[in-house]
Amino acid sequence: MKSYFHLDMDAFFVSVEELFDPSLKGKPVVVGGRSNERGVVSAASYAARKFGVHSAMPLRTAYKLCPQAIFVEGRRERYVEYSRKVYAVLQKFSPRVEMASIDEAYLDLTGTERLLGPPLAAAHALHNAVREATQLNCSIGAAASRLVAKIASDQAKPHGILWIPPGGEARFLATLDVRKIPGVGKVTERNLHECGIRKIGDLAQLDAAFLEKRFGKWGLALAGKARGEDAGGWFDGEIGEGDDPKSVSHESTFSVDTADTATIDAMLVRLSEMVARRLRDHQLHARTIQIKLRYSDFSTFTRSKTLDHATQIDTEFAAAARALFHKSWSGKAIRLLGVYAQSLEAGEGQTNLLEEDKMQRWRNTLAAVDKIRGKYGDTTVSLAAGMNAPFRARVHENPENLPGKDPRSKGLDK
């Protein structure tokens, strides 16, 4: 019998911010940006949630619901640092650990009873160890499947532990809303409601053939999930497998929509550079480049191009991104731009022989550039076309970050 644990940090971003500024404790706090910015809530304190504020809600809406809330920008490096601390603790309990996101993890504690005791005892030990290392609280679910462990930790929130003994899954799940199943979002929920299915128990009553007919492959997986089984969907495979990224991307929403070609091109170049840099950090090459554009009315389009070789070079991304953009742009104002790298391959990408020498020189240059960027921050060095308006403004805001007096002197010519 398997023994899986799901550990989820309580109001993670907010709790980390409270560690750095204890005066925030107990107050309505919203992490994600200023209250009048374009953007959404990343995390809300329990005090803020009482006013109806929740994550993914537009910041301006959060402000209307709770004007007295403290809005903080949020500092990702801090969350990454604490996430690593949590991971280090969990590794002491089992080598089979997987961070499912920055603030949650799965553990396989199968066969550890003699060492750690029964599930509830192990869960308490986990909770205490995390608390000791980070001063942060978490919630823990334990069960014979990852799916049920995850749902259990959600039910245990905040600051709770819930163990579903083998055989108790159906009874535990029966009264919960179908929405509690990971993977069932707004759309699937609506579709299920239309069939008169509201609770997971309703779902478990139906036969798999009906669900497959109505919802395809997904329906079949749903039938299993209603019974607490992992099979089908993301819970396939063992914990700790598959940590190579499948895509790398950056996107950005303009603070004001723009149709200015120079601004748009500069943003495409900047996003391309950020993507390429991350690929080089991961020692990956990409064969498919995709862009995303979103207009003022929120209509969104993607365009992609698969190259005959894999690359990790800024200029190739930028050229492809700009070509894709200008081929499909209607000329109307743009709200968001994104650049994505897919079909990732490890190691050296292939280039044809003629280009090889040029590429190698580029790689050397980029390696030097990455070093400078690593030292002084991402915005100090850029391709000439990336040195345009929105970007340069940021450089001037932080003159103390600059290696020299004139940032443009560090810009690279083509």
Place this chain on the structure above:
DNA sequence: TCTGGGGTCCTAGGACCC
């Protein structure tokens, strides 16, 4: 409700090949 940014997985049509 005027709607971020980083991802994963799935579907579906068309091209192309055998």
Place this chain on the structure above:
DNA sequence: TCTGGGGTCCTAGGACCC
């Protein structure tokens, strides 16, 4: 030539998660 079926790649879109 009025016409099959499967496999794989490419492209676009969408649901969902944190």
